[in-house]
Amino acid sequence: MTPPADSVGLVTTQKFVYEQPFALCCGRDLPGFELVYETYGTLNAEKTNAILICHALSGNHHAAGYYASDTKPGWWDSCIGPGKPIDTQKFFIVSLNNLGGCHGSTGPLSINPATQQPYGPDFPTVVVRDWVASQALLADHLGVQKFAAVIGGSLGGMQAMQWSIDFPDRIASALVIAAAAKLSAQNIAFNEIARQAIASDASYFSGRYNEHDKSPSKGLGLARMIGHVTYLSDDGMREKFGRELKSGDPSQGGDVEFQVESYLRHQGQAFSQRFDANTYMLMTKALDFFDPAREHNDDLVATLAAAEAKFLVISFTSDWRFSVARSKEIVNALVAARKNVASAIIKSDHGHDSFLLPIPRYVNVLKTYLNRIYRDTCEVKK
């Protein structure tokens, strides 16, 4: 296909191979790892214009542009490209698949050198801090000492926050979108139910489904359905589906199907074909475990004290998984820690999924903020 003119065009995937032992927070080592990534735009001579994109639960490295084999662009193509908010005419953008992922980076599907079998459920626990450490090694490999911005939504926003804490001198700005400083009990509960759905599938075999030539696709589909409903809003779903019927008549009972039901089943099935259940388990655990203030006596202000980045914190009115209140907690802590912080609450009916959508005010906020970052961080130093 011919990519549209405002896209980054055809893209290819690259691979970073790290061949030394990598110590994880859980106490285990990886003997080395690979990260697949894509880059869009050009790194300037001063290497000051790099942006890191961190993906969420089910994301991957293909954030923008097109593959020759596919008509669908990357997951954040609406925001990344020439003239778009994350402007490839200005910035050099790096997007990777995180450690533990199932799209090419070292994860449960990779061969464990110790056994010559795929890791499967034996892949070690990975936490947000591990991702950030591995991303820093990727930055070293690319010659990027300091990112102009680290940007992410949801679990990606948690990585941006962790970057500001762990590598204060390597990140000029952190864009924390639709995120939280830690999950609530309700968030953990939904993740746990998703995990239980996977673990309850008779084809799960305690995570060793590949050895049995099986796939817990029903369980993974259910997990996705649960996630999907909670990423939307009641109002958004009402607008999209209402009580529209696909078949049957509720006043008669019997075989009735509402549109929202067949939509959800389709979402679940499609997801279970493109995602690995062990990775889903690992990613939801990383979400649950994220709680940087835990090591600082639950004091988020103290946790953020060392950060040097500028912050932009964005939330969406109808997002009830990572509500406006959760973003306000981050903003309040940053203000109390006397950091440079801007924030925006974007009106939207699309729930948590809003962060992936080209909502005009949202896009505008991103564009304006990143233009300023470019001026302050990239142009000035020229």
Add this chain to the structure above:
Amino acid sequence: MTPPADSVGLVTTQKFVYEQPFALCCGRDLPGFELVYETYGTLNAEKTNAILICHALSGNHHAAGYYASDTKPGWWDSCIGPGKPIDTQKFFIVSLNNLGGCHGSTGPLSINPATQQPYGPDFPTVVVRDWVASQALLADHLGVQKFAAVIGGSLGGMQAMQWSIDFPDRIASALVIAAAAKLSAQNIAFNEIARQAIASDASYFSGRYNEHDKSPSKGLGLARMIGHVTYLSDDGMREKFGRELKSGDPSQGGDVEFQVESYLRHQGQAFSQRFDANTYMLMTKALDFFDPAREHNDDLVATLAAAEAKFLVISFTSDWRFSVARSKEIVNALVAARKNVASAIIKSDHGHDSFLLPIPRYVNVLKTYLNRIYRDTCEVKK
């Protein structure tokens, strides 16, 4: 055990046997049916002081008092008893297990006379209107021409509303608590995921699990966990569980268990042992299908035009499954239809489950309202 003095004491279950064919809205007939029920208090000579309690998704006929074999009282014992809001010194209270239930009334566990096997998944679809019609037959049996009140929370509130529409001259007041005039797409979505969880269980056998001597307990447990989380509120869960750990250390990863996770798993397991999966399927469908305005061109005002009852509509601030806005829709329609309607929005952190809890203002509203109903409907006629 010795029941507390403010309880209705030891109670026993009675059975109403209806031996004629009963036509259901789905077009199928039951050759007859049985309803198990309990009564508390005494029917007055004029038979004007009867109250019908309608149960919700997972409820049953044991609403108050104690069984000799059990230390736990009925599910609404906090509100039903001598001196309590639903006062057994004043009212004669009837509480039944609905058709399609799994606690003794005719349902999927009953023998189908045509096959001499349990109905299982072949039990016909039952809608709220069918329940109300069968409850009216029970009222006939008890000699109750007109209920002083029909009361229910959630799916029970829908029955109270349907009563006011289908039998306007047989109900003096309808107490519609934490309900909605119809489910939203989000509500249907959660119910569908619960059904998918059950149907995905390898022990479900398309509902014929009993024939295989199996039980889809994992799927039913999952369904309950999904329901349970959505019946609580984010704030309520934060207060109850926060991020309290049962074991492990999230910053280390590995085997970590949050309190909320083990709580949910316990809830799911316990429920799967006391409830029938086919009944759960049937009850969630009845919820989805409820939409009395559908037959009136989606005009709720026109739907309620014939109602003669007084209405009390109660909602709870943190209930996001059946939100305050949903109750307001009912109140607005009743006002527009020029009905006698009172309403209360009760502040509570306990989500949808609030309707089962003895929240002081809620209890007080119920008591005051029912005292007035007693004065107007029962005493005056003496």
